[in-house]
Amino acid sequence: MNARKIIHVDCDCFYAAIEMRDDPSLASKPLAVGGAADRRGVIATCNYEARAYGVRSAMASGHALKLCPDLLIVKPRMDAYKAVSREIQAIFRDYTELIEPLSLDEAYLDVSDSPHFAGSATRIAQDIRRRVSQELHITVSAGVAPNKFLAKIASDWKKPNGLFVITPDQVAEFVAALPVAKLHGVGKVTADKLGRLGIRSCADLREWNKLALVREFGSFGERLWGLARGIDERPVQVDSRRQTVSVETTYDQDLPDLAACLAQLPPLLDELARRMARLDASYRPDKPFVKIKFHDFSQTTLEQAGARRDLDSYQLLLSAAFARGNKPVRLLGVGVRLHDLRGRHEQLELFAP
Numbered sequence: 001m002n003a004r005k006i007i008h009v010d011c012d013c014f015y016a017a018i019e020m021r022d023d024p025s026l027a028s029k030p031l032a033v034g035g036a037a038d039r040r041g042v043i044a045t046c047n048y049e050a051r052a053y054g055v056r057s058a059m060a061s062g063h064a065l066k067l068c069p070d071l072l073i074v075k076p077r078m079d080a081y082k083a084v085s086r087e088i089q090a091i092f093r094d095y096t097e098l099i100e101p102l103s104l105d106e107a108y109l110d111v112s113d114s115p116h117f118a119g120s121a122t123r124i125a126q127d128i129r130r131r132v133s134q135e136l137h138i139t140v141s142a143g144v145a146p147n148k149f150l151a152k153i154a155s156d157w158k159k160p161n162g163l164f165v166i167t168p169d170q171v172a173e174f175v176a177a178l179p180v181a182k183l184h185g186v187g188k189v190t191a192d193k194l195g196r197l198g199i200r201s202c203a204d205l206r207e208w209n210k211l212a213l214v215r216e217f218g219s220f221g222e223r224l225w226g227l228a229r230g231i232d233e234r235p236v237q238v239d240s241r242r243q244t245v246s247v248e249t250t251y252d253q254d255l256p257d258l259a260a261c262l263a264q265l266p267p268l269l270d271e272l273a274r275r276m277a278r279l280d281a282s283y284r285p286d287k288p289f290v291k292i293k294f295h296d297f298s299q300t301t302l303e304q305a306g307a308r309r310d311l312d313s314y315q316l317l318l319s320a321a322f323a324r325g326n327k328p329v330r331l332l333g334v335g336v337r338l339h340d341l342r343g344r345h346e347q348l349e350l351f352a353p
């Protein structure tokens, strides 16, 4: 029997982490990202300093300020968060294409068939955590388990900046001690009902047979019976079709000038060509683009319709993009936008007169 290897990756206080990264003067102060208190705003995310005061996500900003009068509340910068999210996804794709994003800062990865690290999901998770920290300067927590429900619990176990692994032979023991409220799909109402039946842990839940649980909880009873035994067959669902293929590298030392950047193009384009070759026929390559992140974390992306995808085109794009900042560069990316031949847009084009 081949157990699956699922990793759940979850960034630690994602929005707040990016704000602290981009403005180090905010670090080590209680910080929240959210709406202003005087406009009935709500906290989206807060850092661990703020959590120590009891500040939480989804709390009214006014209430958060009562708990923590020194709390700094900054406005969300969704574009910045989305950009970091794309960079994290690009790191994931170095290990597997089976990625199911749950939000900007959370995803499941199925690495059952990944050739990396001799197939060790634990070492893949360690490497992802190391790379996100070194390349993007935020931390992520990860959980490794044979299925999605346990991987998600595991990623929360050592949060923040932690890794927790549940191997197949540890599942039975781990799940037995788990409070039923931790089970996927068990909200407050179900947890309360389970409590009234004297069921608090999964060990309690295992005392009940399938039929009895179905009688009490309908079809969810069968699911509860499985979850109590660590069974969760849900696949990692790769829903979104790719819109780009790209390669990017963060350099240990900033590239000081345009010449240094141009010198990095050939190896990036070689890797891009390798990734393009792995695409199936349902995509057609379209515009080339380059991305630059300067040493101060400002970044720019430049693409050109109709340009060829050769070294000359990328050199021109890179030169023009560099001129927008004209300062040392920490990250370079090259990529190609894709036409999705399965997409509706393309079909309309095909059938247009």
Ligand SMILES: [Mg+2]
Pocket (backbone or CB within 6 Å): 010, 011, 012, 013, 014, 105, 106
């Ligand atoms: Mg998170």
